[in-house]
Amino acid sequence: MTTAAEAAIELHVQRLVDAHGLDEPTARSAVDAYRRGERGEHHELVHGAAFEVLAALQGQNVAALLAAVRAVAERCFAALRPILQTSTVGQREDFGLVPVVEVEQPAAPRARPERRRPAWQSPYGPPPRRSRGR
Numbered sequence: 557m558t559t560a561a562e563a564a565i566e567l568h569v570q571r572l573v574d575a576h577g578l579d580e581p582t583a584r585s586a587v588d589a590y591r592r593g594e595r596g597e598h599h600e601l602v603h604g605a606a607f608e609v610l611a612a613l614q615g616q617n618v619a620a621l622l623a624a625v626r627a628v629a630e631r632c633f634a635a636l637r638p639i640l641q642t643s644t645v646g647q648r649e650d651f652g653l654v655p656v657v658e659v660e661q662p663a664a665p666r667a668r669p670e671r672r673r674p675a676w677q678s679p680y681g682p683p684p685r686r687s688r689g690r
Contacts, residue, residue, distance in 0.1 A: 571605045
C-alpha cells in the first residue's frame, strides 16, 4: 500500500473519530471492512465520511492549482505589461498585418424555374396500367 493510501486511511479514521464520535479501533475496523467491500455496522457512516475526506482533499488540490495558475498568470502579465504600454494597438504596421480585403457577398440563389405540372403529379409519367390476367 502506498503512503498516500495509508494517509487517506488515517484521514478517514480521524474523520470518523473526530466528527462522528467513534473510538479509534472501531473506526479503523469499519474503514477496513469498507475497503474490502463488506457492509458492516457503520457502513453508511463510513461511506459518508469517505466522501467528506475526498471533498476536503479535492478542495485542497483545487486551491493549490488555483494558486499556481494565479502565480503564472501574474508573471505573464508582468512580462507583457511593458510591451502593451509601449505598443500602439490598432495600427497595422505594428504587427505586419496586411490590409483588409473586401470580400464580395455571394450572389442570391437562383429562383426555381416555373413548373408545368402540379406538385402531386409524377415527372416520370403515369404509373403503368395493371393487366387483368392477360
